[in-house]
Amino acid sequence: MSHVNKNFRAAEVSIPEIYDACFEPIGKSGWRSNIVILLSLCAILIGALAFAGQMYYGLGQTGLHIPVYWGGYIITFVFWIGVAHAGALISALLRLTGAEWKSAVTRVAEVITLFTLPAAGSFPLIHMGRTELFYYMLPVPNNRLLWPNFKSMLMWDVFAVSTYLTGSVLFLYVTLVPDLGIARPRMKGWYKTLYTLLSWGWRGTAEEWKRVMEAAALYSVIILPVVISVHTIVSWDFAMQLVPGWHSEVFGPLFFVGALYSGTAAVFTMLGLLLWTYPSFKKVITPVHYDMLGRVWLVLGLSWAYLFFNDFMPKYYAHIPDKIEYLYYNGFGPYAAATWFLVIGNFALPLFCLAFQDFRRSFLPMFVLSIIVNIAMYIERVFIVIPGLEVYNGLNFNTIPYTYSTTEIAVIVATFGWVIGGLTLFCRIFPILPYWELAETKARQVEVDMAGVKVNYFQAGE
């Protein structure tokens, strides 16, 4: 019988139970989430002060210097952009491929996007020398009679990230409206007002459902190319430059797959925290979900590993001197420990562990693994950005290594606070599990007796 329980399709959970699980955290303030929000607020405050100091004293507050013009801010920008890709993968891709187990994890992924993308988008502005003039990059009429330089990949970045932010917020909101409408009569106090305002008079008529389904399908189709373009363009920020280690054709797919890889890791981290905070979610988020998402993670990890090694194998074969110097600098130079942690933590360990179904189905090990992969993916971005600038082109001009300064650390930690605190607050105000999608999956579940074996399958949606 045990193998039957492994099947989510036979999960013994009724629709009212799904409702209770989904809306259980709303309006409750546990001490754990209070502490998390308080700490996040402190981090944001400290980061804001640090940024104010940077604005006042100049970028000398960072650890950057003349050959290493891009540092911790850009690394964290790429990291957050990568994590933000979770939303696209889980929501759009799985929605389009019709994977019915997706329902439990879609909104977690979308909400991660909602908070990580502004965190990512703030970094290019923070990193600018004159942040107050960021609007020079916007194509608005101005007294300088100038358009921005559309040949510059930084301009593509501006458009890509802002498009993705708009699209993912709309995507999240469209799928959130039915839940708000359904829960509105049962809410109390200001939650009722908020839900009423945000649900736009949702009544649940057939026409409204049809529109929501169509909009969700449409957004899934529209957001996928956006999402692919976003991280490809972020990779072009590097690949379009002449720096050794950056100037690589494989950066587009490498960044994209790496983003999905780290994004999925972030979803596992978030799921682990959710299951720890709200044990009732275990009714809805089962080991089957972990198994299925773990398989996706495994495939992404393998793709990432292929592209990652593909990135520097041609450099090694070609034996271009500065590229070889770059490789040795990475593997055996001051970044050797980070590099080998990256190889083990991002490649050897996860791909070995994820090959086992029992591992994929266990909550705590997957949580720990997701943390390791996230750290290793952050190191991968360090590995991409810093060494190339430090060994650039053999003009032995300045060999001072780059280190994070206190200001940079404070600002980076503040964005972590923003993401974690924002997610915690979101869970307390809005349903983090998509009730209507779970209920719909449940309602379409049909059990058929086929020659004595009970088989569950789903009626095809309209």
Next chain:
Amino acid sequence: MQEFHGKYQWGMTVDVDKCTGCKACVIACRAENNIAVVGAEQAAMGRLMDWLRIERIHHGHFPHVQVDFIPMLCQQCGAAPCESVCPVFASVHTHDGLNGQIYNRCIGTRVCGNNCPYHVRMFNFVYPKWPTPMEKLLNPDVTQRQEGVMEKCTFCVQRIRRGNVDAKVENREILDGEVRPACVQACASEALVFGLLTDPESSVSRNLNQNKHRSVLVHNDHDTRPNVIYLRPERDPSALEPVAPLGEVQRRDGHAGHDHGGHQPTPENSPTPAVEPTPVETSTPAAAAPASTPALTATPGAQ
């Protein structure tokens, strides 16, 4: 091989044989261009902002060490990597072939500094401060840059513009040697020669033609088409190798074909010097130029 953008193309030759590494050019550049003094602490962090610096290249082992001094300044590339990546057109190409840097437009993304193979674009990490009497000694012709913008060698564009204006007022062409950047002016050994590459009779063109066999472009594998041409030492033609890859100068000789800089096998990788088969003195300069006597009227629309 390279076609000039306009009627004018300012350029420079740097004779590594003649450079003694005295750094007078560095100091002259600092004085002329109001380059901020960042102080010892910032300098130790690598935020020194010399627009022109002397690269020291060491050869050999201890008893037989040779040092070559290579003044490294903005190469004023014809196809500059810094220009295409700037999102706000702060780095632009001027009509007379300079890499302009417009401080007011710069928002400090520093992408140009990353993309420059020569590491000559400097960023103002701190607010420039001058001790009290010193701010009265600043050059009024040159903008003071604020914190958060990029700056770099301009070929002393303020002197070029002054030369343009003088020539226009007197209704004549710019004379050879009339415009000299501060570094050229300060160079005691005349290692630096500046002038119009478009004028075949200018001192820089003549210097280039006489030394064509040892002229190289730094990092020409990126096809940046620099307008600063290095003349490597006679005694040791491989002396500039550590700055490799160097490309042979392709400009202004019609028989050099239309290959792009770095992709054909250039002789600089071989240990023997790349001597042109044609006699140096009789080679016709500016074979590809539209006219052997370029019209050197005052620059239209200089400002």
